[in-house]
Amino acid sequence: MGRQITQGDMIWGYVAQALNLGGGLLLLPISARYLSPEDLGLWFVFTALAGLAQLLELGFQPTFARNAAYVYSGAQQLAKTGLPARANQESGTNVVLLASLLEAARTVYRAVAGLAGVFMLLLGSLYIKTLLTPNQDAAHSLLAWGMFSLGSIINFYFAYINGFLQGRGDVTQWSKVTVFTRGSLVLFSVSALLMGYGLFGLGIASLLSAAVGRATAHHYFTKDALIERMRNTEITAEGKREILRTLWHNAGRLGVVQIGAFLIQRGNVLIAASFVGLAASGSYGITVTVLMALSGMASVVCQLQLPHLASLQASYNRKAAAEVLGETFLMSWVFFLLGLTFVVVAGDGLLTLIGSRNHLLPWPLCLMLGIVMLLEMNHSIAASYLTTLNKVPFVGAAIFSGIGVTLLTLLLIKPFGIAGIVIAQGAVQLAYNNWKWPLEAVKHLEVSLSNILVLGAKRIVSRYV
Template sequence: MIKKYGQLLTGLINQFVNILSPFIITVIGLKTTDAEHGSIWVIFLSMMVLINLFDFGLSPTTIRNVSYVIGGAKTLQKDGIVAISDDAIISFPLLLRLLKDIKHIYSYITVVAFFIITLGGGGYFWLISPEHLATEIIIAWGIFSLGLLLNLYYLYYTPVLCGLGVIQHSYYANIAGKLSWLVLTMFVLLFHSSIIGFSVVFVISIFINRAVSSYFYNRNDNIRKTKNVVMQSESTIPFIAYNTIKLGTVSLGSFMISRATILIAGLYLPLALAGAYTFTLQVYMALLAVGNVFVTIKVPQLSSLVLRGDRTGLQKSIAKTLSLSCSIYILGFLTFYVLANFLTEFLNLKVHFLDSKFLVLLAVVYFLELTHSICATVITTQNKVPFVKPALLSGFFIVLTSYLLLKYTDLGVMGLIIAQGIIQLSYNNWKWPVTVYKEFFSYAK
């Protein structure tokens, strides 16, 4: 029983640390700086999602392909899968080539990200910062963005470990990094509380995460076995890139759906209100992350079940994943809703959460987001990505509608919620659950 649920328990602990550490770090920033610095710091932290954007769908593609090779696949496919037998052995030359290509891709992505995250982000923060704080904020962003780039460069450890079936090892590394970030942030308070100091310790925590990840990666039995084989000559990049580009486009759409509104809020809402909106969304992003723990753990198993054509096993696994994920999300929201006002008053924060009516509306919007994103992940285990155009179009219209509602109406935050809720409900919220039902359940024997 312990072994069976060990990964889930570790995953929940990992997400608990993922939520608690940034939340405490956010609170420290809000309590020890003024409202302007605090609001900027919250927006800094929200930019961590840029890692997922520039990952550009490579992580889930990596997980699936590593899982396929570990499962016995001798070749990779751009679209669909090739069935394998239960006694298939691992092709280590193929695995070695896949690992090398994945590392190279992440290094190229990091170079591109430098120009957009560091330079483009610097321009954004220069634009929204009060004039007397601009220089300090740009220096802090330069340091913080270095941490983001390092995080992106070393990100390949996480999906590879997951594909190898030892996702708990990536959790250990993340826990070590997040806890060290928290401890070092508290250490900064002994000297001088500033967003520059907070940014420096963020960079240090990335190196700690990398050291732990590297340790587990290099001691993995399958990784060790690749060191004694001749690498396959044929590049795997064409097979990786095919669906990575699709998922990357989806990631761009997801960014516009859930995060671009933060940038718009920073431009059109008072800085304090933009900070409150961003602070609140961080909680919902955390709830989504917790809700997605189980499906992340299940991806290798689901991919294996798809390879073997085990329809009954797939149905049970999908149903269990959806029910458990949704239950975790609902419990998390109820806890947050009850404690939200108490936390801001007890901690005497200069930036608060949004009003309760907004919290309920956002809870519904992100619950629907959770269910359809889980279904979309299930669909990708078939090595197919049918939701590229819908994600991109939804993101575009959410950004456009949010902009128009903020610029030409007095709806404020309500306009941002309406834009996301209505557009997602018009297609994505129902389309992908229905697709999963049709493909995995409706013709069950």
């Protein structure tokens, strides 16, 4: 578990993140060309509602991944908060504890999939009917939503596998699952759009890609030598309940954080669709999709480093943690700024070149939103670092910020339109989160930010140059 990520891990990680948003950068140009503005806006509503359903997961996946990292590193028991007791390196992996953790994860995700099914197929369908315009075929749109929902439910049911792959340090396999899932989604979606199946084709593609991804995840998951030992391990009901009680302490808090994050980043798509219409919200949705994909790709080094950081925390090695965090900040900043420059300068021109009927926001708004998301990415990296301490100190800030963004958006969207959404998001985040969590990460490491960045630069030079 203490192994450092390799260049191979990084390559697979970046390929995975490039494909991570199925309706993102690779799918966006062709969907913008072959879907009407109303159908494209409805597609962004689909993805926003799936993000809302994701909140039912309540932050268990990163919690399972982090605690799996502790167990694979030799932890003999798990703690509700803080790091587990320092493990004896010769004690090895506690198979009973790991098996109990796995069974608890399966129980949680069976419940999540069931609740997501009710939310998406019942409540989601009712909401979508209120958005449809006379130009759209209601039966066609709702059938597309049904196929999309089934694919999401399958992903929810087997999501625990991703957490365990990440937690045990199989970051390349974890990335490959994303590559096969999102890659098949792009392939099926492009084929469906070219054949003229429109929004319904995207729904079918979502369902098929979910099946491909879960089969791939199961294949890699069962290659662990401990899986067979876990199958033959007796697990008590009380042991499983104790695991759930322990993990709920932080998972529930991460769930609240996810609600705040949804309100800040994705809830505005639903507000835009309701107040300015599907066509106008489509331009906002395109821009948000591009910038979120860019932020995700810039942050991939953070996601890959989290198991290693958790292992370093378990061994109380702060100097090495500072080096890894400095490397993460520098690589993420450079990647995002280069990408943002390209999007602002050439993004809309490329859409026009391919004959798209949909466009990005005007470049001043696009640049403003990009700066807002850069600052969010920065404090999210710091917040992710703090979770490796098995603490979630930003629960209140996340939910209050999410509510603040929503309320300010509702206040500003009428007089300022889409610009009101961008202003609301940036102003609320700048008031607290943008500076608070980087400061807390620096305080924990007991090293100045400049020294963290110097250590990170030296690590980048030694590893990659």
